[in-house]
Amino acid sequence: MRYSGFRIIREALTGHRGWGPAWRDPVPQAAYDYVIVGGGGHGLATAYYLAKTYGKARIAVLEKGWIGSGNAGRNTTIIRSNYLLDGNEPFYELSMQLWEGLEQELNYNAMISQRGILNLCHSDGQRDAYRRRGNAMRLNGVDAELLDRDGVRAMAPFLDFDNARFPIKGGLVQRRAGTARHDAVVWGYARGADRLGVDIIQNCEVTGMRIEGGRILGLETTRGFIGAGKVGVAVAGNSSRVMAMAGMRLPMESHVLQAFVSEGLKPLIPGVITFGAGHFYVSQSDKGGLVFGGDIDGYNSYAQRGNLPVVEDVCEGGMALMPMIGRARLLRIWGGIMDMSMDGSPIIDRTDVDGLYFNGGWCYGGFKATPGSGLCFAHLLATDSPQATAAAMRLDRFRRGLLIDEKGVGNQPNLH
Amino acid sequence: MLIPHPLLGPRDAQEFTYLGDAALIDRPDGLAADAAERFFDYGYLRDNPPGEHRELWFHEQGDRSWLVVTRNITTHEIVRVELARDVALARGRGR
Numbered sequence: 293m294r295y296s297g298f299r300i301i302r303e304a305l306t307g308h309r310g311w312g313p314a315w316r317d318p319v320p321q322a323a324y325d326y327v328i329v330g331g332g333g334h335g336l337a338t339a340y341y342l343a344k345t346y347g348k349a350r351i352a353v354l355e356k357g358w359i360g361s362g363n364a365g366r367n368t369t370i371i372r373s374n375y376l377l378d379g380n381e382p383f384y385e386l387s388m389q390l391w392e393g394l395e396q397e398l399n400y401n402a403m404i405s406q407r408g409i410l411n412l413c414h415s416d417g418q419r420d421a422y423r424r425r426g427n428a429m430r431l432n433g434v435d436a437e438l439l440d441r442d443g444v445r446a447m448a449p450f451l452d453f454d455n456a457r458f459p460i461k462g463g464l465v466q467r468r469a470g471t472a473r474h475d476a477v478v479w480g481y482a483r484g485a486d487r488l489g490v491d492i493i494q495n496c497e498v499t500g501m502r503i504e505g506g507r508i509l510g511l512e513t514t515r516g517f518i519g520a521g522k523v524g525v526a527v528a529g530n531s532s533r534v535m536a537m538a539g540m541r542l543p544m545e546s547h548v549l550q551a552f553v554s555e556g557l558k559p560l561i562p563g564v565i566t567f568g569a570g571h572f573y574v575s576q577s578d579k580g581g582l583v584f585g586g587d588i589d590g591y592n593s594y595a596q597r598g599n600l601p602v603v604e605d606v607c608e609g610g611m612a613l614m615p616m617i618g619r620a621r622l623l624r625i626w627g628g629i630m631d632m633s634m635d636g637s638p639i640i641d642r643t644d645v646d647g648l649y650f651n652g653g654w655c656y657g658g659f660k661a662t663p664g665s666g667l668c669f670a671h672l673l674a675t676d677s678p679q680a681t682a683a684a685m686r687l688d689r690f691r692r693g694l695l696i697d698e699k700g701v702g703n704q705p706n707l708h
Numbered sequence: 709m710l711i712p713h714p715l716l717g718p719r720d721a722q723e724f725t726y727l728g729d730a731a732l733i734d735r736p737d738g739l740a741a742d743a744a745e746r747f748f749d750y751g752y753l754r755d756n757p758p759g760e761h762r763e764l765w766f767h768e769q770g771d772r773s774w775l776v777v778t779r780n781i782t783t784h785e786i787v788r789v790e791l792a793r794d795v796a797l798a799r800g801r802g803r
């Protein structure tokens with residue numbers, strides 16, 4: 293069923309009896325040509341583009357819980373393409389362009405809102421760093437603008453400009469950045485993939501890999517063995533666990549990241565704002581809640597919940613940036629498990645096992661990558677060669693010393 | 709989290725900085741023939757398992773000792789804490 297304004301009116305007049313489920317609940321078949329492990333945004337987008345762009349069939353997505361129950365449904369929904377390094381920026385810009393056409397592509401309202409992102413700077417040195425980043429973005433054909441203090445004041449007059457320790461000196465803006473409704477992105481890709489014949493199989497955990505003679509034959513799952521021509525793994529925080537089934541050790545640690553939502557307030561924050569002197573960022577959802585977050589907790593974790601020191605740290609950042617936030621009541625706090633790679637950048641690559649492909653290492657920033665990651669992973673699965681913008685995101689870059697380290701902090705995941 | 713320090717008793721985890729897997733104690737020999745490969749492994753690859761994890765914490769705002777904490781990272785329960793020095797000596801390290 294196509295969704296449209298006309299359809300809504302018709303359903304409204306006929307008691308909403310015509311809506312059906314947006315995707316099927318199929319019984320797994322004995323074998324598929326392509327099996328994607330992980331029904332988060334990346335896995336579903338991969339299946340969608342495999343079917344749509346690369347014309348492949350007999351595709352399944354296996355998800356251990358319900359789709360979107362991992363990080364896809366837990367993130368703070370920010371989308372942007374304001375990276376510094378050439379290994380990253382063209383990829384994130386491809387993703388940004390896919391976001392811009394996504395709702396038409398999927399016939400689904402993902403509430404994509406290009407309300408802009410403002411990264412604040414608090415010292416002359418930081419302004420120089422942002423100028424460099426903005427120039428790097430523009431060299432890659434991406435919009436970036438450096439604002440002075442008055443420019444920032446015009447956008448966000450409520451900030452604490454004269455904070456004694458962290459005065460605001462200016463900011464870097466990407467106006468095409470913004471937010472999207474995370475769940476709707478999952479549902480939109482699921483519906484799109486399903487309509488192209490992809491089997492989305494929920495409550496199906498992969499528990500083992502059948503590998504013979506260096507080639508993958510299929511997957512052991514809680515719903516029985518499923519044969520596969522090619523397997524693409526996109527399980528985010530569980531990457532090390534799943535790839536260990538193929539005997540692989542990854543350049544990765546799993547860490548917990550928390551997010552926060554306040555009670556609903558009247559429109560207040562125009563876009564996404566990031567504090568440059570501590571780790572705090574905030575936006576406002578269409579329901580009015582202030583959505584904010586900060587650093588990862590900083591130790592290995594698979595717990596999907598964090599500890600109080602980070603709550604305090606994030607709230608301190610918020611108070612330093614915009615003291616009025618102290619009047620807002622917190623509604624919810626939750627955590628998700630991040631696949632923190634050793635250089636803070638992702639991996640989309642083949643493995644040494646024939647037919648087994650890996651997508652992960654998205655750290656705390658993979659939501660914005662969802663469309664690009666899906667397209668590039670589908671490209672790799674379909675053609676066995678990396679998509680041009682993901683050519684640097686190789687697994688062997690650590691061995692070869694070709695890290696993509698945006699922050700320049702080295703192999704220490706809790707510093708990225 | 710409270711980390712039961714073997715010398716100082718329970719201390720707030722906030723007093724510590726976290727390095728990572730305790731396997732980092734076993735630094736490879738930089739002069740060995742296969743040093744490049746072993747340092748790649750040492751520097752970048754991690755087991756990263758769920759459940760019990762042995763890891764290095766540094767008591768930066770305390771007595772500046774390194775600890776090996778065995779922690780269930782699925783529940784955040786701390787199972788055992790040792791001085792990293794004792795662990796390293798037991799593994800045959802000279803200092």
Ligand SMILES: Cc1cc2nc3c(=O)[nH]c(=O)nc-3n(C[C@H](O)[C@H](O)[C@H](O)COP(=O)(O)OP(=O)(O)OC[C@H]3O[C@@H](n4cnc5c(N)ncnc54)[C@H](O)[C@@H]3O)c2cc1C
Nearest residue numbers: 330332333334356362363364367368370498628658659660
């Ligand atoms: C609090 C928080 C805030 C964030 N904020 C942002 C942000 O503002 N902007 C941004 O760009 N990114 C953000 N991120 C990061 C982003 O959410 C992730 O990088 C991204 O969602 C990861 O890709 P995914 O959607 O495919 O992952 P997931 O949704 O985690 O998908 C992986 C799926 O694999 C499944 N799975 C795992 N093991 C198995 C198995 N053995 N068998 C079958 N299925 C399995 C899981 O159940 C899960 O559904 C944030 C993350 C968190 C937690």
